[in-house]
Amino acid sequence: MIAITAATGTTGRHVLRALAAAGHDVRALVHSPPRLDEARSYGASEAAVADLTRPDQLDTALEGCDALVHIGPPMDPREITMGQNVLDAAKRAGVGHVVLMSVTHPQLEPLLNHQSKLAVERHLLGSRLPFTILQPMHYMQNVDVADCLRTGVFRQPFSLDRPLSFVDLADVGEVAATVLSDPAKHLWATYELCAADPLTGYDVARVLAGAGGTDVRAEQVDVRDTLPKDAPDYTVDGFIRLATHYDRYGLLGNPNVLRWLLGREPTTLAQYARRELGTG
DSSP states (O other): OEEESSTTSHHHHHHHHHHHHTTOOEEEEESSTTHHHHHHHTTOSEEEEOOTTOHHHHHHHTTTOSEEEEEOOTTOTTHHHHHHHHHHHHHHHTOSEEEEEOOSSTTOTTOHHHHHHHHHHHHHHTTTOOEEEEEEOEEGGGSOHHHHHHHTEEEESSOTTSOBOEEOHHHHHHHHHHHHHSGGGGTTEEEEEOOSOOBOHHHHHHHHHHHHTSOOEEEEOOGGGGSOTTOOHHHHHHHHHHHHHHHHHOBOOOSHHHHHHHTSOOOOHHHHHHHHHTOO
16 A cells, blocks of 8 residues: 555646556545545545644554555745654654655755755664655646636746756656565666756747747746745745745756656657646
């Protein structure tokens, strides 16, 4: 049995679907009862509610699990605490393999979400738990293809001239399933997961236009305008730091590791866009 945290989130549901498609029994851990049926719809064989800030709930949630995929909540001030709690519970439960979903270049100290991921990586390294760390790049799923084609605008909260690397979460899920299908081959590894096409905002707009057969223009917006009005200060600060860093430096990675793990070329943004539109 493989447990997965944040099983119905953007990352979690892609990983859960891939694990189920590969024939794994998966226990989906979710934060509220309404998410239980959703987790089962993605292929979970079991689903349970577990508050990652409550160690007592985690002991029960991980009982009988051979492996764990941990996905921390993005831009949450409690992410480090949650990660440490889950890893400690995994050790108590005798989990034999932890797959930690981190981020490419977690050592970027100005970025709050990278700080949190790095702290959880450190805790895992000190736990003596057998592990594989996955470090995905910026998600293609952050690009809402249908909305961009409907409005004719691709918006991003940093420089349209700054290149950014991407990765398709379907590829990330496939890698997680590969790792957990042959864990001995991937023990103690840290894998950067990145597609092969770094793109500026203008490039993204051109790719979307080509996939949809319509004009799409790129537009830079204020990061504050992309966040919910009730977003907590920590989250607002985190996204401002992220946009500021991307605006100045971008974020780039190398596709060689992902290409090797997939046994094929990583999905491109054009392929992702066509798949989202049902034309690929």
